Amino acid sequence: MLARDWFYSERGRIGLDALVAARSAIYDHDDSGSRARATLTKLGVLPGWRIADIGCGTGTLACEAAKMGAVVDAVDIAPAMLALAEIQARDSNVAIKTQSAGLLSFAFEPGTFDLIVSEFTLHHLPDFWKAVALSRMFRAIKPGGRLFLRDIVFVSAPDGTERGVEQWAEFNIKNHDFPRDDVATHMRDEHSTFGWVIERLLTEVGFTLVSADYHAPLHGTYLCHKPAAAEPRMQ
Ligand SMILES: C[S@@+](CC[C@H](N)C(=O)[O-])C[C@H]1O[C@@H](n2cnc3c(N)ncnc32)[C@H](O)[C@@H]1O
Numbered sequence: 130m131l132a133r134d135w136f137y138s139e140r141g142r143i144g145l146d147a148l149v150a151a152r153s154a155i156y157d158h159d160d161s162g163s164r165a166r167a168t169l170t171k172l173g174v175l176p177g178w179r180i181a182d183i184g185c186g187t188g189t190l191a192c193e194a195a196k197m198g199a200v201v202d203a204v205d206i207a208p209a210m211l212a213l214a215e216i217q218a219r220d221s222n223v224a225i226k227t228q229s230a231g232l233l234s235f236a237f238e239p240g241t242f243d244l245i246v247s248e249f250t251l252h253h254l255p256d257f258w259k260a261v262a263l264s265r266m267f268r269a270i271k272p273g274g275r276l277f278l279r280d281i282v283f284v285s286a287p288d289g290t291e292r293g294v295e296q297w298a299e300f301n302i303k304n305h306d307f308p309r310d311d312v313a314t315h316m317r318d319e320h321s322t323f324g325w326v327i328e329r330l331l332t333e334v335g336f337t338l339v340s341a342d343y344h345a346p347l348h349g350t351y352l353c354h355k356p357a358a359a360e361p362r363m364q
Contacts, residue, residue, distance in 0.1 A: 256330070
């Protein structure tokens, strides 16, 4: 087998596991379960659907989907997050199948998922690798199935570095109670991109974009459809 020494290392963030897990309260707000349920209801989830949540974090949406009767794969690069997801599943008395893998490495049978959800995770990859990840999700979804993607994106180009970027940071600090350090790390070391880049990547890999909603200045929510005629390609 080829060495593939060019492949992006998405496990580079695993050293942050303990920190991320310890601070998982950031992700799990009191109403996170009801918000996840509302999202899944809107997406028309039915008992028996096969759903994958990629970058599942502590597993709230995965567990809600399982409660609705879906067969759920919960995928995350961080074992500490999956451990919390498993505890949440056990406490909720539901079964989820956890997979310790990333957007670029999760195992799948082509054309098997009715729905893939990925929230606030894609920004961990640079744009080229975002395309690789989206293309893998496209292959994993059944013809006629859907992708629900939500992430931190830039709605408009910065008006010069100081003004645009500082405003974005202030918005996050004020509206999401994020510590300044987290916001600075996100800007400096992570890979949030423009909403229009995400839209183009989605259609480029084969999805039909059903809706793109922006909650200025930083959240993008995308619902995509895999055309029924699309044949699953080999991995
Ligand atoms: C901000 S959290 C979001 C968790 C959850 N989706 C939510 O919305 O509450 C990002 C998650 O993505 C995971 N992650 C980071 N890079 C990843 C990758 N390349 N593949 C899969 N998961 C990744 C992190 O471990 C973390 O659990």
